[in-house]
Amino acid sequence: DAKTTQPTSMDCAEGRAANLPCNHSTISGNEYVYWYRQIHSQGPQYIIHGLKNNETNEMASLIITEDRKSSTLILPHATLRDTAVYYCIVRSPSGSARQLTFGSGTQLTVLP
Amino acid sequence: NAGVTQTPKFQVLKTGQSMTLQCAQDMNHNSMYWYRQDPGMGLRLIYYSASEGTTDKGEVPNGYNVSRLNKREFSLRLESAAPSQTSVYFCASTYVRQNYGYTFGSGTRLTVV
Numbered sequence: 135d136a137k138t139t140q141p142t143s144m145d146c147a148e149g150r151a152a153n154l155p156c157n158h159s160t161i162s163g164n165e166y167v168y169w170y171r172q173i174h175s176q177g178p179q180y181i182i183h184g185l186k187n188n189e190t191n192e193m194a195s196l197i198i199t200e201d202r203k204s205s206t207l208i209l210p211h212a213t214l215r216d217t218a219v220y221y222c223i224v225r226s227p228s229g230s231a232r233q234l235t236f237g238s239g240t241q242l243t244v245l246p
Numbered sequence: 247n248a249g250v251t252q253t254p255k256f257q258v259l260k261t262g263q264s265m266t267l268q269c270a271q272d273m274n275h276n277s278m279y280w281y282r283q284d285p286g287m288g289l290r291l292i293y294y295s296a297s298e299g300t301t302d303k304g305e306v307p308n309g310y311n312v313s314r315l316n317k318r319e320f321s322l323r324l325e326s327a328a329p330s331q332t333s334v335y336f337c338a339s340t341y342v343r344q345n346y347g348y349t350f351g352s353g354t355r356l357t358v359v
Contacts, residue, residue, distance in 0.1 A: 168347065177250075177336050178289070180347030221288075234279075234338075234348060236289040 138222045143241040146216075152209040154240050156222030159203040165226045167198060169207045171218040172239070178221065181207065212244045248272055252337050252351035259327040259358045267322040267354050269337030275349070277342040278320035279304075280312060282333040283353075289336065295320055296342055327358045 139157040146152040158167065168183040182189055182196045184205075189196045195208040209216055219239040253268045271278065276297050281289040291304030295314040309331060311323045320339075324331060337351040 170347070175283075175334060175353070177338075177350030177352050178348070180349065183347060234291075236281075238288055 138224060138237055140220075140222050140237065140240045142238065143243070145243050145245055146209075146212045148214060148244050148246050149211055152212040152216065152242055152244070154207040154209075154220050154222075154242060155204065156207070157204045158222070158224050161202050161224050162226065165224045167196065167202075167205050168223045168225055168234075169194070169196065170221045170223065170236075171216075172221070173215075173218040178236070181220075212242075214244050214246065216242065217244045218242060250337055250339055250349050250351035252335075252354050254354060255352065256355045257357070259324075259356065261328060261358060263327050264323065264325050265327065266324075267335055267337075267356075268319070269321065269351060270319045271337075271339040271349070272318065273339065273349065274317070275339035275341055275346075276317070277340050278314065279338040279348070280310075280320070280322045281336045281338065282306065282331075283336065284333050292322065292335075324356075327356075329358045332356060332358045 166183050166185050169181040170178040172178045182191055182194050184196045184198055198205045219241050221236050221239040250271045279294040280292040282292055283289045290306050292306055292310050293304055293312040295301045298317045301312050301314055313321045335354045338348045340346045340348045
């Protein structure tokens with residue numbers, strides 16, 4: 135599995151865009167980038183995933199660089215309820231069922 | 247649509263006692279998982295079931311057993327609980343081999359004294 139590197143923590147002002155980076159320099163051609171978040175010991179919540187094109191849904195946008203070695207999750211208008219640990223994971227959809235490894239993630243704190 | 251339901255939500259056991267954590271999903275997913283999360287740590291995979299009738303060990307299987315009862319239900323059993331098994335346990339499900347995100351339950355908070 136490709137490894138990911140994320141900053142340990144980030145702060146963001148409420149109402150501003152939160153940009154969470156992730157490095158995955160060893161990503162393989164068929165591996166997708168997934169983002170999850172975990173709000174204060176609740177179960178992790180799926181946010182978004184992508185292969186090489188930028189993706190957007192009702193929660194966030196995912197920007198993947200052309201070489202696919204890094205990506206950025208964007209929360210366009212962060213609220214206090216977005217305070218959570220955000221996990222960036224790379225996974226092949228054709229791989230084994232065990233391929234969802236959670237690292238340490240980024241603790242995002244949205245400040246009032 | 248309940249998603250993934252875990253029971254119980256909280257449990258306190260004495261060392262040596264046994265118990266079964268229940269998990270059920272109503273999304274017709276084929277794969278199910280059990281994770282544990284210790285305080286301040288990431289999730290670690292205990293066991294998983296890629297499809298009905300199959301189970302496999304994850305990263306930290308010692309001290310646990312699982313049963314994939316049917317497509318909907320995947321249980322985790324602690325035969326002789328130890329204080330080291332104090333943790334929050336999460337069940338998850340998905341369609342493996344497709345571009346689906348995992349759906350997680352709300353967790354079972356287990357304390358072994």
